[in-house]
Amino acid sequence: MTSAAASGSATAALPTRFCGIELAHPIVNGSGTFDAIAAQRAFGPALVEQFPFAAFVSKTVTLAPREGNPPPRLWELPAGLINSIGLPNKGLAGYLTHDLPELAALPVPLIVNVMGFTRDEVAELVSAFAERDEVAALELNVSCPNVETGLIMGADPAETALLVERVRPLTDKPLIVKLTPNATDPGAVAVAAEAAGADALSLINTIRGMALDPRTHEPWLGGTTGGVSGATVRAVALAQVYDVAGRVSIPLVAMGGVQRGRDADDLLRAGATLVAVGTESFRDPLAGARVADELTRIRRPDARPGARARG
Numbered sequence: 171m172t173s174a175a176a177s178g179s180a181t182a183a184l185p186t187r188f189c190g191i192e193l194a195h196p197i198v199n200g201s202g203t204f205d206a207i208a209a210q211r212a213f214g215p216a217l218v219e220q221f222p223f224a225a226f227v228s229k230t231v232t233l234a235p236r237e238g239n240p241p242p243r244l245w246e247l248p249a250g251l252i253n254s255i256g257l258p259n260k261g262l263a264g265y266l267t268h269d270l271p272e273l274a275a276l277p278v279p280l281i282v283n284v285m286g287f288t289r290d291e292v293a294e295l296v297s298a299f300a301e302r303d304e305v306a307a308l309e310l311n312v313s314c315p316n317v318e319t320g321l322i323m324g325a326d327p328a329e330t331a332l333l334v335e336r337v338r339p340l341t342d343k344p345l346i347v348k349l350t351p352n353a354t355d356p357g358a359v360a361v362a363a364e365a366a367g368a369d370a371l372s373l374i375n376t377i378r379g380m381a382l383d384p385r386t387h388e389p390w391l392g393g394t395t396g397g398v399s400g401a402t403v404r405a406v407a408l409a410q411v412y413d414v415a416g417r418v419s420i421p422l423v424a425m426g427g428v429q430r431g432r433d434a435d436d437l438l439r440a441g442a443t444l445v446a447v448g449t450e451s452f453r454d455p456l457a458g459a460r461v462a463d464e465l466t467r468i469r470r471p472d473a474r475p476g477a478r479a480r481g
């Protein structure tokens with residue numbers, strides 16, 4: 171079992187079981203919000219010894235390498251961020267060669283987030299990772315347009331069901347479907363994903379937004395629109411998690427504006443099993459460990475600093 175010490179938190183002692191994976195506490199990172207490889211270079215071995223999350227979710231991997239969107243890619247909001255990163259990544263082959271060995275050395279289970287532009291692409295990604303013992307679970311990012319139908323896969327319950335049915339037989343690993351909030355009824359997509367064989371759901375991804383350049387009044391972001399995250403979306407996330415939790419029986423990874431232990435506690439009370447810290451990690455790379463410690467104090471006020479949980 172992953173120990174509380176290995177998960178980087180001095181006091182977090184909230185053992186959590188998620189899809190058969192034992193975790194030291196329920197706090198993970200949101201995909202794409204914490205670059206563990208860069209952080210290791212910046213912080214050295216201390217980061218591995220004090221890893222802020224109970225499991226690590228990697229940035230989205232696509233089949234082919236991608237440059238990502240032209241800059242600017244970020245716009246700061248009064249209480250959040252708009253990003254238009256556009257999926258830069260080394261592609262499947264580059265990830266397997268360069269990133270996987272480094273990420274597999276982290277002291278916590280690895281969850282790989284994948285996205286494809288067709289169902290066949292997603293199937294190829296899932297099949298490739300199904301064979302890798304280093305990978306504990308897969309997260310399907312369905313926030314992407316299907317190039318064959320033009321539909322955002324995760325905005326439509328039927329498209330989501332077809333995708334999950336296609337990839338479900340390809341792996342025994344837990345399949346987490348990451349829902350987009352940019353759907354008419356995310357709860358209906360959640361129900362369809364569960365019926366098609368998803369083991370868990372994660373939500374929310376970012377909410378579509380936009381900013382204008384204050385001088386030119388043209389769109390600021392190189393990608394024109396982007397995804398809103400941070401404290402600004404916290405109430406939306408809580409409402410969607412509460413709704414989805416009432417409609418499915420598989421576990422949820424909840425995220426959206428988590429900055430403090432009490433934000434994580436709210437999402438757990440709304441029905442989540444795990445909580446992800448995202449935008450807050452840009453301000454404080456150790457935010458995950460702080461949130462886990464604060465949550466432990468809320469949930470186990472008797473826990474002594476440094477004490478191991480008995481379960």
Ligand code: RRO
Pocket residue numbers: 202230253254255256257258311313375376397398
């Ligand atoms: O790379 C991105 O721009 C991005 C992705 Br894949 C995502 O799932 N959510 C987001 O806010 N940005």
